[in-house]
Amino acid sequence: MIRCHCMVQVITVFCICFFFVCTCIAAESIHDATVWINKGKDAFQNKDFVSAIAAYDQALLLDEFYTEGWKLRGDALMELKRYAEAAESYDRAISIDKTNADLLGKKGRAIYELGKYQDALDIFTRAVSLNPYIFQNQDGYGDVLAALNRFTEADYAYTSALKIDPKSNATWNKKGEVLAKMYRNEEALAAFNQSIQIYPESAEVWNNLGSVYFSMGNMEKALKAFEQAISLDESYIPQKYGDTLSRLAKAGQDDQIISSSTSSSDPVSPLIFTLPPAIFLLNYVMIGIGILAILMIGILGFMKRRTLKKRGL
Structure with a gap:
């Protein structure tokens, strides 16, 4: 025991x-x-x-x-x-x-970078539903929606991201891009300007700003924006820079032609042709002669017919 x-x-x-x-x-x-x-x-x-x-x-x-x-x-x-x-x-x-929304968002970004947008969308949708207050998730959600050409939803996602971090110049730029694709040019300009206020050294944002001005037909502002982009990055030549210069040059030539033609031409007064009195008299004489000739022909014809009639008798 x-x-x-x-x-x-x-x-x-x-x-x-x-x-x-x-x-x-x-x-x-x-x-x-x-x-x-x-x-x-x-x-x-x-x-x-x-x-x-x-x-x-x-x-x-x-x-x-x-x-x-x-x-x-x-x-x-x-x-x-x-x-x-x-x-x-x-x-x-x-x-x-x-249930870690941050981890899901990180995985969603990796899948997005692989170009698997639909898979990434599913992951970001779950991440945002778990926690809608994580900036990276809302921003990534917008990127995926933009890649799928769902621009209205992408704009909403970027707006949600900017409510969390209103100082993200990159997100303001992306918001401007989707607005420009929807031809909401005034809103796009406002978004790009917000991005520039936060970080004015981005050649990409200046180029985007110039592109919107170009599409609106404001070539002078477009040129300024494109030149600012080039000054920040000399290797960065905006796609529409050459077209802007061409249009401004053509507009300048047209203005010169209009200006020169306006200044060189004298005002043309209407011609007033007044017949002198002698012409009026000559007209009356010719009319009188014509009337007399008609009367003489008529009288001669009458007399001829009368003579022939007498001979026949």
Whole structure:
């Protein structure tokens, strides 16, 4: 009996020790994983994305359920434009935290960059429904809708994003682009001007502004906007810059022709032709002669007929 009691005590002590050792190992693994995560973050900040991924991989070998590790790994892969791998990494994080709207938005962006717009739309729709107050999700939602030519919905999504972050010059620019595609030119101009107020050094936005002025027929403002774009980036030649110069040159030539023809031509007064009195007299004489000739012909004809009649008698 005593022997059995001792055996139970030994087994109990062994289990406690085993549990303690396992707990210590697990705690050490978590600690080591955190160390690798921090190394990865440092490498990421230094834009050494390959080293960052290697560090995150080490962390995930120690703890495969480290949600942040999978997310950070996906972020580094996105920087390297390895979008398919990034999507897989975000997917692993989502499998651990299924209702995380931020993770869904990141996966949606990776799928969007792969050109799978319908799949990306499904992901962003779920992300926005889970949390409509994340800027990146609303902005990405707008990008996907714009890529699918659903411009009205894209405009609404960008507006929602700008309510969260009204200082995003890139989103103001994208909002202006979809408005311009819907020929809502005045609203597009307002959006581009908002973007320029926030960040006036974007050649792309100045070009977009010039394109709207061009489509509205305002060539002078279009030219100013295009020239501003070129001044910010000399290698950036706006598509409609040459057409704008041509139209302005033609308009200038037309104005010169109109101006010269107006200044050189004298006013033309209507010609008034007045017959002199002698002409009037001559007309009357000719009319009189004509009447007399008719009378003489008539009299001669009458006399001739009368003579013939007498001879016949």
